[in-house]
Structure formats: structure tokens, C-alpha cells
Amino acid sequence: MDKIDRYNELRSKYKYHIDSYNTLYQLNTEDDEGLSTIYKIIQTNLIDSMKYHPENIIKDILDIIPYNNCYEMSYLKLAKLITDEYQVKEVKNLPDISNHLFYKEYGINLSGSNDFDEFNSENIDIYSENTIYNAIMKNDLKRFIIFTERDEFDEDQRLQSKLFPQSSNGYSLLELCCYYGAADCFKLLRTKFNSEITETCLEFSFLGKNPEIMSECLKYQKPNQECMKYTIISHKIDFVTFLMNEYDIRIDLRQCGGYNNLESLLVYFDKTALHYLIGYCFIYSACFNIPSLCEYFISLGTNIIVKDGREALYNAVKYNNKEVVECLLSHGANFYKRQKHQTPILYYAIITNKNKEMAELLISHGANIDERDNDGETIFDIAFKEFEKNRYIVELLISLGAHFNPNFYLINAASSNNLEKIKFLASYNIDLNAKNLRGETSLHIAFQNYFKEITEFFISHGANINEKNQYGETVLHIASDKNNKEMLEYLITHGSDVNAKDRDFKTALHHSTYFKNNILLNFLFCMVQILMQKIKMGKQLFIMQCIILIKKWPSFFFHMVQALTKKMGKEKLLFILQHLKMIKI
Incomplete structure (x- = not known):
């Protein structure tokens, strides 16, 4: 099969997956009828046909908001349709901002997090009609001019908001014009205020997808790898090939997996004939929950599973793709010799994704639940540090056979004034009079710090x-x-x-x-x-x-x-x- 045929064949084979995610990342409607059509596409092409887990689809949808936030409500509505249809109660590893937006709109806490205080109204509610940001978002030049002519107008103002990609310094008005593709507002800022075109302007222009803005930015800034990142997020394959061919910027396959852009991975595959780069494609093909795609790359070389199977397996576990993990294990992929920088594979299954079935699958194939990371900590050590947040994980680890010394953790809990931890440990066979290296019991430690409630708990439960x-x-x-x-x-x-x-x-x-x-x-x-x-x-x-x-x-x-x-x-x-x-x- 020649290169043209292999690309076209794979593009055709996974057309429904590619087109569905292109539709999501390029969503540009608030119409309920249009959203209903998109929902049916997702349901048919991804959930029913490809057996994608509804909770994974919800996470994918809500993760897009910072890169297309003018359609925030549309993404929330799509996610709500899926939660209602499939009775989804929890979405694992969901970013706090996504969880907050969904909770604020529907009163449903998908991740179980209660850290909502950091999301104040100033950096979340930026869409009201009386803000300059709303005028930019809608490219409303008349309203934008009114804002710029006010005495208090600050041409150098910057917006800091969690609704956008993370930034320590916020974004200028011109950068926001590039993000939204607001060409008229962009021109006014350039002509009237001579606003500077920054690297971020060019990078955001690939999200805004306005050719006029993009062309102007290219006159002042040279494309970089961040431009390719936003191009991959935009799911505009012609932008991807443009950066590849005109500026020799490589496609980052890690980002292809992270932003569900299978088409860009296939373009990368189409452009390479080097065997080790094919292995690279195989590694990141595991990010997509498509076992047949992994099997295709395995068929291209007899040693690929030996050389790159471990990395592919790690990616499949990180992305919570159980079917791909089963596929890779059946072909002989193993995880026994992890690299020094790598986290134990069970960390992703248990801490990140809270996936008991995945953990049991890996343990049945030899994963060590008590393996220590580079800091000498086990997964139990990591989970127990934030017990209130990770109680389910701690109980899961114990049910899976994790070894832990309750007396050691009792001393730790006493020193951190954590009564919940102590009550939990008390349900196991603990020695309340166990001592640390200084000969101190938990009672000594609690008393030294005057933790009254914990002191009384120990004494009432028989501590000497x-x-x-x-x-x-x-x-x-x-x-x-x-x-x-x-x-x-x-x-x-x-x-x-x-x-x-x-x-x-x-x-x-x-x-x-x-x-x-x-x-x-x-x-x-x-x-x-x-x-x-x-x-x-x-x-x-x-x-x-x-x-x-x-x-x-x-x-x-x-x-x-x-x-x-x-x-x-x-x-x-x-x-x-x-x-x-x-x-x-």
C-alpha cells in the first residue's frame, strides 16, 4: 500500500470519529435544534458505534470550553444531554473550571470537588452585554467604539480569566480579538491605538480562524510550536499542513492525543517513512480509544510492540482506554521496566482515573500495587496525603491488596490534626500506643500541638x-x-x-x-x-x-x-x- 492509499484508507476508515470531533471543536451554534443534531452524531458515531464511554465524551466536550468559550453554553448543554441519557453521575479527572460551570448551570457536581471559591464572578461572568469583552466576542464594532471613547478606557487593560488558556499575565484586548476572530475590533485597535501584535496574537489567530487576522499577525511574528498546538486544537487540517509545509513546524503527536485530533496524527504518519517515527505514531495511537488503529501500527513491524509497547500502554492507561489496554496486553506489551522519569502505571489507573476495572486488569498482568515512585512513595502514600479528597481511592487501594502500615499513618495523621484520617485508621487493627523513632506515641504528638479533639479521641479509645x-x-x-x-x-x-x-x-x-x-x-x-x-x-x-x-x-x-x-x-x-x-x- 503506497503512502497516498494508506492515508486515504485510514481517513476513510475512521471518518466518523474524525468528523465527530471536528464538529465538536469547531462548534459554532447556540441553536437547540443544531445542538440536538450534534448530540445525535456523537451518540451514533462515538458512543453506540465505537463504544466510547459517555463519561469520557463528557470530559472531552467540557475540556474544549477554554479554546472556544463563546459557545460555553452549547458545550454545557451537550454534556447535559449525555448525562441525562446515560445517567452519568461522575466524570473523573474533570478540570475544576469545567466542573464549576456545569454545577453553576445545572446544580450537578460531576467531579465531587467543592473547590468553587476560587471562581469569582469577575473572571467567569465576562459575557454580559455591558462589557467590552462581549463586544469583542461578537465583533460588535459600534459598541466597541463606545467603550474605547469613554474617559476611563484603558487600552493596555488585560483580562485574567480561567475561561481562557492558562496565563500568568492575562490577555490584551488585541489578543482577545485574535482569539475570537473579531476582525473589525482588531483593525480599530491597530489603527487607533497601534496595539502591539504579540506572539500570543499569532497563536490565538489559529483558534479564531480568521484569515485576515492571521495574515496580519504573520507580518510581525514568526509561527512557533505553540501555533501548531492551537492549530491542532482548532481541528483545521489545512492550517496544520500550512505550518508543516511553509514553516517546517512538526506536529506534536502528544497534543493530537490530548485534543482528539486523529486526522493530524494521520497526516504526520503520511509524511514519514522512517520506522522509528512510525513507532511514534503507534505510541500515540493508544490515546484514541480505537484498538484497531493500534493493531494497524503493530502490523507494520514485528518489533514495534517490543520497542514501543510500554509507552503505548502508558498512554492507553492515562487516557482511560481499557479496550486499548486489553488489546496491547494481548499483543505482548508490558510495563515491567519503566523509565526513571515515569510514574508507576497504576498511578494513572487509580489516582488519575479512579478506574477499579483498569487497576484490576493491570494487577492481573503483574502490576505492583506497592511499587514506589522516584520519591520513594507508593500510590497509597500519595492518596492518603489528601484523604478527604481521595477516600474512595484509599478504600479502593486497600480492596485491591495495597500494603500499608496503619500505625505509621496514625502518627502522620496525629501530627497533621486530621481526625477523619484517625477515625478511618481506627477501623483497622492499629496500635494506639505505637511510637515513632523519638519514642512518641500519637497521643504525645497530638498533645504537643494541643490538638484537643484528637487527644480526647485517643484517650477515649484506650490510648495509654x-x-x-x-x-x-x-x-x-x-x-x-x-x-x-x-x-x-x-x-x-x-x-x-x-x-x-x-x-x-x-x-x-x-x-x-x-x-x-x-x-x-x-x-x-x-x-x-x-x-x-x-x-x-x-x-x-x-x-x-x-x-x-x-x-x-x-x-x-x-x-x-x-x-x-x-x-x-x-x-x-x-x-x-x-x-x-x-x-x-
């Missing part, structure tokens, strides 16, 4: 309140160091041993003496009161003027503490420091 760290300190020692009266009372009433000694033979009371202030007096007084209550000695004796009492009769006060603890069967308190120095205010 008198467990010691490497310095022989209990949490009562720590509380004494921190002069925390509230927690001192709590610990004593929950069985903390006031006579426990650290490795220097000091009790918690000794620790308190290093802080010569009213906290010490409160602590001592509190102990007397609590101990008296425990042995039913009646009313508290020191409700009024307790500090005066301690100052006047310190010996009596210390005697009371010792006597009361002795009555309770405790070891006599040791007071090494002089009494008067200990209680000096």
Missing part, C-alpha cells in the same frame, strides 16, 4: 495516657511544660499518674516549677481539689482566696497534696525544690 517518650515523659509532663491548665485537669480526671517520673526522676509537678506564675498555683490547687473529690472529702476547701492560702501556709498545702495522693494508694510526691521557691508568684 501514661505511656512515656524517649525522655520518659508522659503527656502530663508535656502539659506541665506548656502550663495548660485545661488539659492538666482533663488528664488528671482521666487517670494520668501525677507521680510518674521522667528519665531525670522528675514528676509533672517538678516540670511546672520552671514556670513561676499563676499557672503553677492553679495546677497545684486543681490537684488538691480533684484528689479531695475522688476520696469524697466533701466540699472543696480552697474556693476563695486560694493564692493567699498557699502563700501563707505552703507547707500545709504540700502536705495536703501528699496526704491525699497517699490515701488514694499513690506513691508519695517528691518535691526536690524548695517549697517557697516553687510557689513564688
